[in-house]
Amino acid sequence: MMDRNDGARARHRQHGRLSHGAGVGAALSLSTLALGACGASDAAPVAPTSRAPAAVASTEHAAPDEATPAPAPPEPLIKQEDVAPFLSTTPELARFHAALDALEKKQRTDHVRIVWLGDSHGQADFWSGQVRKLLGTRFGKAGPGFLHLGYKNYRHDGIKLDIHGKWRMRPKKPVLPKRQGDGVYGLGGLMMSGYDDGPRVELTFTDAIPGDRARFDLCYRLVDKGDAVAYSIDGKPEVTLTEKEGQRGEIVHLSLTASTQSPFVVRPIGRADLCGVVVESDPQSHPGVVLDTLAINGARYGTALSWDEAAWTKEVARRKPDLVILEYGTNEAGDTNPSYAKVEKQVGELLGRVRSVSSNADCVVVSPTDRGDAESRVTQMRETVMKAAKAHGCYWFDAWKILGGEGSFARMSEEPEAKVQADKIHLTIKGYRELGGTMFDSLVEGLGPNKIAKGSSGPAK
Template sequence: MRFLLLPFLVAVGALPALSFAAPLAPAVLTLQVQARPDVANLECERRAPAQPRPAATPNPDPLEVPDEEVVRELADTTQAGAAATPPGAPLPAPAARIAIWGDSHLAAAFFSDELARQLKVPADNVSNLLLPANMGRAGVRLPIRRTCVSPQWKYEPAYLGGDKAAAPGPGLVNMTTEQAGASIAWDVRNDKRVANHERVRILYQQTAAPAVVGISVDGAPETQVTLEQQPGPAVLELAADQPISQVRMRLIAGPMRLHGLDLQARRAGSLAMDVFGYPGATVAGWKPPQLDYVASWFGQRDYQLVMLEFGTNEGAARPFDSAAYRRTLEESVRNLRTVFPQAACVLIAPGDRGVLVPQSVNRGKRKGKGKAKAAPKIDLYQYSRVHAEIGRVQREVGAAAGCATWSMMDAMGGPGSAYKWARQSPPLMARDLIHFTVAGYQRFAREFARDMRWTVEAAK
């Protein structure tokens, strides 16, 4: 079943919502700045080239995607995909405010970009944007022109737990540094070099120890700002009379835990899609001990639809503990529903994952030598079974919480479909048989929009 739709705007049933005080109100320090037109492109400082590593010894039998004949011979034919079932009713109308948290499948934004196209978002649409503190992280693509991050910053993803992740930003990840001179710069224009946002709000954690930063807007001389507000969630708001193009922040003294950016425009439209993807993330990021801290970042967002896209990284654990995963998912979904009690919610289960085989296995088949010796030891469905179990748990937990569920695996065709997607032209599956190509993510977005009844074809 690729899609299960239930009544949405209801109280959580089997997963009772937690009670917590009203979300904390971030302390806001506003700095009036002067924006300039025709700002040059943001140029990042060139880093010293990395020391060359010794060449690795070539693998005489490298891993590769199994050939079709190998898949037929080694696959467990009992693992057939479940038949897709149509949804019972549409989710909120496309002109909605949407937030989605996920892993590397979301971080590159190919899925969300295509989903926006399916929603017929006008090319000139301007949205208020809430950006996570994942700038500069490999595999991340943000809806702004460019970001430059100095090497002194470290990432604190909430899914890893621990004290450092107790108070995360809206994307459930922080960037932190205590090294004077650490800098980060953003070109917040779109890909057409058009500036749209008059207010750039830097989200951070105020500690008892003040921090001093240098702020430069659109190439102007740096202004020194002392951050010494009430400890807790805080905002340094840069406000201009016209849209801002670039912001540069340099740490002069003290600690800095950056939570992200909030870009606000006077002419923002009604549709907004905030994407919070982080490579390697799991749904455990939604288990922060300070839920009121997390909720503080969403006071003005009023999402109509919230979604969680996780499961691939959980499925890599060996052995996979289904009961432990269920407990984590239940707590995470309960927290999500507590922060957004009036929003519809969707859980997106992972796609199929394949297993690479030694090159000799494929070559043996091509030469007609019969079964390769290693073939019987290769379980091509080891991840497919785990991902199917994750999908089953998500359906049950989602049903108890009043959330819809949508399965990437079932949208692909069920267990074993990773191998078929890898052989498509153009390929829909990446060569690692874990991730997908741009075309693959776009296919998911089209299927998702169709199942949500957000397309003209689905509405017929």
């Protein structure tokens, strides 16, 4: 009998062979990937139920500051008195599937939100962007979600960023698995500020967002006296945000509603930090799927765990995710002597932080993929991460197996139309897109038949 991993690999072959399309640009500095196939063994359909947070230690949250009041606890995904019982054949994704089902049946007036934490394979947004696109095509598009501002080593589907002037990043080395500074870096794990040459960033939308107006959630932090943030939206005159009592040193959020027909322009003044912006459609009138890509080039499980727990989980709580995807492991496998036991523990610790503020969120853990310079270590890292995923009730997406297992990247690099890049670590752009299609198929497999062709919306681009 074909298991779920074999099924996912078969679907992957249906999308066509991975070919060496345009390589990922050097400016993106890609350095790791992780992806995978479906979860545990076949199980009988189950109805979504509340899950207790994982048994992982988590510190108490700091008291909310006046500038960014703590959000109310997340509401249940679906009120059972209003919606007929929904049965998913994938127990690990029962609540996520219930939310998608309600969305598809026009019985939900909020977005289904996904938080994707990962490394360079996710940062480029070719893979995560394809998942976002296909989920949006079936269940409703709702915008790009989280976006960095001022980060030159960055791309994201559906937008164009014009970055002017000189910028500096905090922390200087955002992938280090240890605390740097105060560890407060917003939702995406890094902040951008400018120098005295008048830096600015212009955000233009290349993909339409449903509805006449979208919602913007601008995040910033004023560091010194006299710091400010200026912005222009809807083609209107610039507005300058200055310090209010109690705001200095605290993360501040500004909510705006505006058209996406004109650029959104932001300027940090002084040492003000920008921690990004979330852009999505109005969930009341145009609910859909929002996938926040929070991946960083070179990151690992320890990277996210080095961030201040209270500050970061407060940002996660604002997003109220229905699903969290953990896509790490390839960088850890690249170490000469990986600490497998440490990584296994870190999977649970990171899940515990998310569940401490979003206990209804389902989880997906993605395997590391093969890499030509660490084949046996990747194999062992895969076993380690898979064990942790099952221990914490997460859906297991096994890219390593889908792509051919140990030695697959070396073999694929020798093919006439190479499926991986010359570093034998990263896929080509087309490869990421096709793998995203396979992941989409896996994520909705237990939900019911697709209304679009499996994993494809035309050729990978």
